[in-house]
Amino acid sequence: MTNQQATPTSTPAEQYDAVIIGAGVSGMYALYHLREMGMSVRVYDGASDIGGTWWYNRYPGARVDGPGSPYYCYTFSEELMQEWDWAETQSTQHDVLEYLSHVADKFDFRKDIQFETWVEDARYDESAQRWTVSTSTGINASAPFLICAVGALSTTNMPNIPGINEFSGECYHTGRWPHEPVSFEGKRVAVIGTGSSGVQSIPEIAKQAEHLTVLQRTAQFTFPANNRALTAEDLAVPRDDFDGMLQRMHENEGGFPIGPFPTGSALDLSPEELNAHYEALWQKGGFGFFNNLFSDIAVSEEANKTLADFVRNKIKESVDDPETARKLMPDHFVMTKRPILDDGYYATYNRDNVTLIDLRDDPIERFTETSVITSTGEHPIDMLVLATGYDAISGTMLRLNPKGRGGVSLKEKWADRFHSYLGMTINGFPNLFMIHGPGSPGVFYNMPLGAERQLAWIGQCLQHLKDQNLGAVEPSIQSETAWGEEVSAIADFTLFPRTDSWWTGANVEGKPRYFTAYLGGGMYYQRIADVAEADYEGFEFEPAV
Numbered sequence: 001m002t003n004q005q006a007t008p009t010s011t012p013a014e015q016y017d018a019v020i021i022g023a024g025v026s027g028m029y030a031l032y033h034l035r036e037m038g039m040s041v042r043v044y045d046g047a048s049d050i051g052g053t054w055w056y057n058r059y060p061g062a063r064v065d066g067p068g069s070p071y072y073c074y075t076f077s078e079e080l081m082q083e084w085d086w087a088e089t090q091s092t093q094h095d096v097l098e099y100l101s102h103v104a105d106k107f108d109f110r111k112d113i114q115f116e117t118w119v120e121d122a123r124y125d126e127s128a129q130r131w132t133v134s135t136s137t138g139i140n141a142s143a144p145f146l147i148c149a150v151g152a153l154s155t156t157n158m159p160n161i162p163g164i165n166e167f168s169g170e171c172y173h174t175g176r177w178p179h180e181p182v183s184f185e186g187k188r189v190a191v192i193g194t195g196s197s198g199v200q201s202i203p204e205i206a207k208q209a210e211h212l213t214v215l216q217r218t219a220q221f222t223f224p225a226n227n228r229a230l231t232a233e234d235l236a237v238p239r240d241d242f243d244g245m246l247q248r249m250h251e252n253e254g255g256f257p258i259g260p261f262p263t264g265s266a267l268d269l270s271p272e273e274l275n276a277h278y279e280a281l282w283q284k285g286g287f288g289f290f291n292n293l294f295s296d297i298a299v300s301e302e303a304n305k306t307l308a309d310f311v312r313n314k315i316k317e318s319v320d321d322p323e324t325a326r327k328l329m330p331d332h333f334v335m336t337k338r339p340i341l342d343d344g345y346y347a348t349y350n351r352d353n354v355t356l357i358d359l360r361d362d363p364i365e366r367f368t369e370t371s372v373i374t375s376t377g378e379h380p381i382d383m384l385v386l387a388t389g390y391d392a393i394s395g396t397m398l399r400l401n402p403k404g405r406g407g408v409s410l411k412e413k414w415a416d417r418f419h420s421y422l423g424m425t426i427n428g429f430p431n432l433f434m435i436h437g438p439g440s441p442g443v444f445y446n447m448p449l450g451a452e453r454q455l456a457w458i459g460q461c462l463q464h465l466k467d468q469n470l471g472a473v474e475p476s477i478q479s480e481t482a483w484g485e486e487v488s489a490i491a492d493f494t495l496f497p498r499t500d501s502w503w504t505g506a507n508v509e510g511k512p513r514y515f516t517a518y519l520g521g522g523m524y525y526q527r528i529a530d531v532a533e534a535d536y537e538g539f540e541f542e543p544a545v
């Protein structure tokens, strides 16, 4: 069948072997990998330089809040690992961007990237077996393969609150922070949102602002980051045994050379032993906390409660005013919203210049030009910080809204569920590949390494097409359905789907609400390797035209 709705083109389409959308961590590696395979590649990105999420998230306090450096990085080049000196365990946004810029320079990425160029439309032409993209700058491109490296946390979630657009003071979303310095000095600032971005920025803003009002919808469990400078010994670990480190990263459930995760139950220990275990982890800090927990914390309500109570006690101890401490008490299962690492978050509420408003008791009614009005009164403000997160995982694919076979749009295809096979491919959208898409481990895995491993699979698949003189690859509807069931079955074994979070899409009105990430950890890479090994089981191929 021929797609009758090919994109109207104002200029002749530039021809490539692959078009990549996004020049963040994943898109940069996609460029490297496909170029290494000898393909001609063009990358488009709306920003004016590389970095993706790391380009945009410049808010005060922005840092890696995973297991961190020196392992949140590419592994494709040993030389890169040997030469790059990470400064701290929880690298700042500035340091991550410096690293990515160094990688872009070293491998000469920018010559193949078109910046300040948004892909506005992408359509598949069935008769030509090619994707055509049109962009905001009028450039059009055509390629057999479309790689969507659009980011899992890149489409901002803007709150729909009456009057918010009438507010005339400074207003910034953490995920679109200005490049110019922002001063909080002498200002009355309000922050909406207490996810990772809010929890990282609130202590920093509080240090400078005349007054800070935090508008909290959901209280959070956060853990001490205990960020520290990396020593020569720390940096030597991956350098002295690069292959061993790589193997440990590949073997670990989250893609970091740590673990193995403990297998015992929290309920096997006496309350005193358990408290001592949690206390030791709390004092040590960092993401190591989550890697030394018991295997049933995210599975058993009872085990979960042991950790939740431990953190709730810490909040009580850290916050002087009992009423403020009460408002800060989270009531969801700990770990079932993205765990957060902080630097003095709870203690920030002991400052005289910080007020916490619990929106569950005291909801926002509206904004005026100069204030936010909650049910208990008016709060004059000079600046509003929106730490309100993202239409995560699927949101940016939907904003791109590619049109597949018969002109069917992704919005139509994903109206009820974010269907995919292996989290990378979609029935009805031949030759389109997603990095960190719904149905993949995505944000539950070390993302640079996850991108490398998905791209290795995609590259192998493209090579298979070339070797067999095939023109199109697409998953069958049955394999897509079965994959969706597998993803949900793993998630349903845990407590994750039972909490409202951006992992379940509950933070965006009208979004299908279910847990979309593949929680099987490293097992995912075995699954996708098995599919390739079994002659791309679950895929359908077309001969090249």
Ligand code: NA7
Residues within 6 Å of the ligand: 153, 157, 158, 159, 160, 174, 192, 193, 194, 195, 196, 197, 198, 215, 216, 217, 218, 338, 359, 387, 388, 389, 390, 443, 501, 502, 507
């Ligand atoms: P998150 O984790 O989605 O946090 C967003 C926060 O904003 C969260 O506290 C939300 O409350 C709150 N929010 C969102 N919309 C509103 C409205 N309309 N009113 C009040 N409060 C609202 O995003 P982050 O940017 O902090 O972190 C994203 C990820 O980046 C992070 O997990 C790391 O992986 C890195 P809610 O909890 O939905 O009730």
